[in-house]
Amino acid sequence: MNKQIRNIAIIAHVDHGKTTLVDTMLRQSGIFRANEAVVERVMDSNDLERERGITILAKNTALFFHDTKINIVDTPGHSDFGGEVERALRMVDGVVLLVDASEGPLPQTRYVLQKALAAKLPPVVVLNKIDRPDARPEEVLNEIYDLFIDLDATEDQLDFPIVYTNARAGVAHRKIGDDSRDLLPLFEAIVANIPPPTGDPAGVLQLQVTNLDYSDFLGRLAICRVFNGRLNRGEEVGISKLDGRLISTKITKLFTFRGLERDEAETVVAGDIVAIAGVEGIQIGETLTSLEDPAPLEPLIIDEPTLAMVFSVNSSPLSGREGNYVTSRDLRDRLAKELLTNVSIRVEDADTPESFRVLGRGELQLAILIETMRREGFELMVGKPEIVVRTENGKKLEPVERLVIDIPESFIGIIMETIGSRRGEMLKMSNHGSGRVRLDFKIPSRGLIGLRSQLLTDTRGTALIHSIFEGWMEYGGDMALRPTGALVADRPGVSTAYALWGLQERGELFIGPVIEVYEGMIVGENSREQDMEVNVTKEKKLTNMRSSSADEAIRLIPHRQLSLEQAIEFIADDEFVEITPKSIRLRKKVLQYNKRPRRWQEIRASQEAAN
Numbered sequence: 253m254n255k256q257i258r259n260i261a262i263i264a265h266v267d268h269g270k271t272t273l274v275d276t277m278l279r280q281s282g283i284f285r286a287n288e289a290v291v292e293r294v295m296d297s298n299d300l301e302r303e304r305g306i307t308i309l310a311k312n313t314a315l316f317f318h319d320t321k322i323n324i325v326d327t328p329g330h331s332d333f334g335g336e337v338e339r340a341l342r343m344v345d346g347v348v349l350l351v352d353a354s355e356g357p358l359p360q361t362r363y364v365l366q367k368a369l370a371a372k373l374p375p376v377v378v379l380n381k382i383d384r385p386d387a388r389p390e391e392v393l394n395e396i397y398d399l400f401i402d403l404d405a406t407e408d409q410l411d412f413p414i415v416y417t418n419a420r421a422g423v424a425h426r427k428i429g430d431d432s433r434d435l436l437p438l439f440e441a442i443v444a445n446i447p448p449p450t451g452d453p454a455g456v457l458q459l460q461v462t463n464l465d466y467s468d469f470l471g472r473l474a475i476c477r478v479f480n481g482r483l484n485r486g487e488e489v490g491i492s493k494l495d496g497r498l499i500s501t502k503i504t505k506l507f508t509f510r511g512l513e514r515d516e517a518e519t520v521v522a523g524d525i526v527a528i529a530g531v532e533g534i535q536i537g538e539t540l541t542s543l544e545d546p547a548p549l550e551p552l553i554i555d556e557p558t559l560a561m562v563f564s565v566n567s568s569p570l571s572g573r574e575g576n577y578v579t580s581r582d583l584r585d586r587l588a589k590e591l592l593t594n595v596s597i598r599v600e601d602a603d604t605p606e607s608f609r610v611l612g613r614g615e616l617q618l619a620i621l622i623e624t625m626r627r628e629g630f631e632l633m634v635g636k637p638e639i640v641v642r643t644e645n646g647k648k649l650e651p652v653e654r655l656v657i658d659i660p661e662s663f664i665g666i667i668m669e670t671i672g673s674r675r676g677e678m679l680k681m682s683n684h685g686s687g688r689v690r691l692d693f694k695i696p697s698r699g700l701i702g703l704r705s706q707l708l709t710d711t712r713g714t715a716l717i718h719s720i721f722e723g724w725m726e727y728g729g730d731m732a733l734r735p736t737g738a739l740v741a742d743r744p745g746v747s748t749a750y751a752l753w754g755l756q757e758r759g760e761l762f763i764g765p766v767i768e769v770y771e772g773m774i775v776g777e778n779s780r781e782q783d784m785e786v787n788v789t790k791e792k793k794l795t796n797m798r799s800s801s802a803d804e805a806i807r808l809i810p811h812r813q814l815s816l817e818q819a820i821e822f823i824a825d826d827e828f829v830e831i832t833p834k835s836i837r838l839r840k841k842v843l844q845y846n847k848r849p850r851r852w853q854e855i856r857a858s859q860e861a862a863n
């Protein structure tokens with residue numbers, strides 16, 4: 253039973269190829285039967301991950317290389333899911349830092365490397381996608397050295413091994429162009445450079461829960477790193493709870509990882525990563541330890557959330573028609589359940605019993621939660637995302653991000669203007685000679701809300717935008733809000749092509765014909781800065797002759813169907829997004845026109861008119 257073990261996390265910026273690399277590693281280690289059809293990016297197993305092509309949750313797998321078991325944690329690269337990376341790093345003894353050989357290090361590369369260096373985890377550096385025609389591995393390697401130095405890496409840490417890969421084809425090279433045909437150089441680099449786990453199999457039992465998973469057959473699974481001692485099936489052990497209590501539990505089911513499977517185990521020993529089923533109420537960060545001689549481990553410390561959104565019960569006139577879970581109790585229970593597995597989210601009570609303030613790392617993270625909930629049958633409304641501010645030594649602070657934008661040179665002017673209006677400050681401009689430039693900014697997180705869609709419009713979809721939380725700075729005062737008003741339905745009814753046709757010159761419509769609307773529902777974006785009340789239910793006056801043929805002749809400009817994220821980015825302070833399993837609607841917070849407070853734009857417009 254004296255198996256050799258290596259525990260690694262694969263970390264990188266989004267889309268640099270982590271999950272693809274895990275695929276080919278699993279294939280080549282003989283995890284899959286010959287000819288077994290395996291989907292691409294097999295670790296991206298949940299629906300939203302597959303649909304979006306991104307990893308959202310960190311996941312464990314394991315494979316054997318000769319006699320060595322390699323436990324691998326595949327982590328998400330998108331910055332909003334940084335909490336997943338932070339806890340993955342607790343499980344491992346080293347990291348594979350993957351960098352796209354063409355894109356080079358990007359903000360999330362910096363973030364994950366910083367975390368890995370702080371945890372003193374030795375890296376194996378992998379330059380991936382060397383098959384890309386625009387790959388520039390030598391330059392990128394220099395950028396990686398610069399990044400290490402910038403992050404105050406020690407001499408030791410700078411002495412990292414380098415492997416060049418084409419993850420898709422499953423080939424790794426020690427030197428570019430050598431005749432390797434498989435991932436052997438990568439496996440060897442991992443085994444040679446990542447230290448085996450420390451920990452004493454004869455010591456006091458210490459397992460820490462670093463993740464929770466769910467299986468239809470087994471129920472809740474706690475994923476744990478065994479730091480010390482050995483644990484046997486059937487054993488009675490203590491759980492040191494986060495609040496300091498020690499409660500006893502019996503271990504009925506114990507598993508180790510192998511590929512996509514879990515193998516039942518009789519005994520697990522220090523160094524391994526394991527799953528435990530059947531322990532009620534166990535939470536992330538808790539320690540399983542000896543009952544007689546408890547030795548709890550430090551809880552996980554995760555970066556604080558930077559963005560908040562109010563989630564509330566759907567109070568629209570159309571509420572309850574499409575969802576099964578619509579009450580504040582449903583909402584409260586669901587959010588409480590989310591807290592158990594989602595370490596980087598917090599939930600606070602908001603100012604009414606019908607609403608909750610949900611705090612997270614970014615718009616995408618919260619949008620994924622909302623999307624998951626609507627698929628489960630929830631209806632809810634959410635308000636405009638706001639930045640979390642904090643006060644330190646009497647000073648109001650707000651989060652700042654590092655923003656990297658990659659664009660064709662011709663767009664530099666417009667980008668500088670947009671970012672400037674959001675208080676961004678340029679740190680660096682680099683030109684790779686390919687006609688594209690990379691601009692590095694520091695920008696208050698507030699300035700990022702809604703930025704992505706604007707930049708994509710500004711640059712006709714060509715901008716690559718990456719951002720990452722960097723720290724806190726003194727609060728900079730108000731920032732310009734959405735410059736346009738909304739087209740707001742002035743009465744309930746069903747939209748008609750005739751009415752929409754008359755309105756489409758006023759701005760951009762969000763709905764098409766034959767859509768049920770209510771008073772206060774937003775049906776489009778006004779091209780002016782005020783809100784405008786509109787009647788979208790107007791029917792064409794019928795003459796004696798049937799005029800349906802005339803109606804058919806109406807040609808509507810296709811309306812803009814907002815996705816959940818676009819809707820969240822669009823709304824202003826006095827608006828909500830209403831979400832049901834079937835619909836995404838936008839509305840004013842106050843539905844009735846005569847009760848609705850005026851928006852700042854209208855106030856300003858009327859002041860200007862008076863002068």
Ligand SMILES: Nc1nc2c(ncn2[C@@H]2O[C@H](COP(=O)(O)OP(=O)(O)OP(=O)(O)O)[C@@H](O)[C@H]2O)c(=O)[nH]1
Nearest residue numbers: 266267268269270271272306307329381418419420
């Ligand atoms: N040309 C080329 N494409 C690759 C290579 N490795 C991965 N890709 C492609 O890059 C894209 C992203 O790959 P993923 O494996 O999902 O990237 P990831 O790092 O797991 O992404 P996140 O988990 O969302 O951060 C996919 O379309 C892959 O097919 C490679 O070596 N060469």
Ligand SMILES: [Mg+2]
Nearest residue numbers: 270271306307
């Ligand atoms: Mg992935």
